[in-house]
Amino acid sequence: MRSLKQQITLLVVGAIIVMTAGFMLAVFFQTRATALLAAETKAMSDLATVEALINLQYPGSWKVKDGVLYKGNVKINGNYALVDYVERLTGDSCTIFLNDVRVTTTVRDKHGNRAVGTRASSEVVQKVLGAGQEYVGEAYVVGRKYQTAYKPITDDSGKIIGMLYVGAPRAIYDTILYSSLKVMGLVAVVLTLAIGLGVWVFTQRTIIDPLQEIIAGTRQVVLGSPGLPVAVHSKNEIGELARAFNQMVEGMQALANELGKVVSFAQSEGHPSAGNAVTPTKRKEMERFPEELPKGLNRITLEQVVRFLERNKENGVSSDEVAGGVNLSKVTVRRYLDYLEQCGLLDIDQKYGSVGRPLKIYRIKT
Secondary structure (H helix, E strand, O other): OOOHHHHHHHHHHHHHHHHHHHHHHHHHHHHHHHHHHHHHHHHHHHHHHHHHHHHHHOOOOEEEEOOEEEEOOEEOOOOHHHHHHHHHHHOOEEEEEEOOEEEEEOOEOOOOOEOOOOEOOHHHHHHHHHOOOOEEEEEEEOOEEEEEEEEEEEEOOOOEEEEEEEEEEHHHHHHHHHHHHHHHHHHHHHHHHHHHHHHHHHHHHHHHHHHHHHHHHHHHHHOOOOOOOOOOOOOOHHHHHHHHHHHHHHHHHHHHHHHHHHHHHHHHOOOHHHOOOOOHHHHHHHOOOOOOOOOOOOHHHHHHHHHHHHHOOOOOEOHHHHHHHHOOOHHHHHHHHHHHHHOOOEEEEEEOOOOOOOEEEEEEOO
């Protein structure tokens, strides 16, 4: 069975883990959405920059001659200087399409060759060439996922004859996203361990230690000794429990002293209710005890021990026999026997056996 400290620690750490997992999940989706929005915004901005750059560098309209794309009088097919400059300027890959076919591009295939002659994905073609709209978002470019922006290219008559593209590999944004999550996860683990350790120490000092003191004091009471007040100074419910326990111990000690006085008075007066088993010798010896006994002893228990010794004074008894006769623990009985010995009311003999220490035999003096 787990201890209270373990249960509290597991509860707190478990709650932290659940909260952290939920927080990181929410942050993941929010960060992902933010990263995608930032990528789309950059792609649109870079696309506008590329379009302005091309118009500035190559004035004139877009047109197709003999299956070749031109900008003004400049041939675009195979014009790698233009797209390479755009890539260096923006950090994005750049492609110019004649219809859906790449005629110049910085995108390369798996062999490292420029992907000239390859076609755009069907979803891009449908929206840009078919519907005449810009396309912004994820798209597969030569088998790899990119964050892209496409814009239709039109001639003087407004006919769509091609597309302008810029984009960045999606892996770049995924790397940034997951790197951030790894850092957050590491911080969460460190904080969880630190909080768990703090809860462990806090629980030990403020809950477990005070409860153990109260339990120890309770066991002393069960063993027949009123014990000492527990030193717990907490202002919470544990402190209230400790103060209530101390009040109980004080009340029991006061009650035991009062009962002892009543019994002593009844015995000294020969009251019938005191019992005929109390001999004049025992009554005389009991009068030698002070009204206030040492802490941890009470008069009623002392009288039980004396009465048992009185009944067995001829043969004497050991401390174990006294404990069994008055139904008290051995430790408690030895405290009362030691007290009676200090008062000079016991004769003690040593009984030697074949093995071990000698056994003490107690006889009450007559």
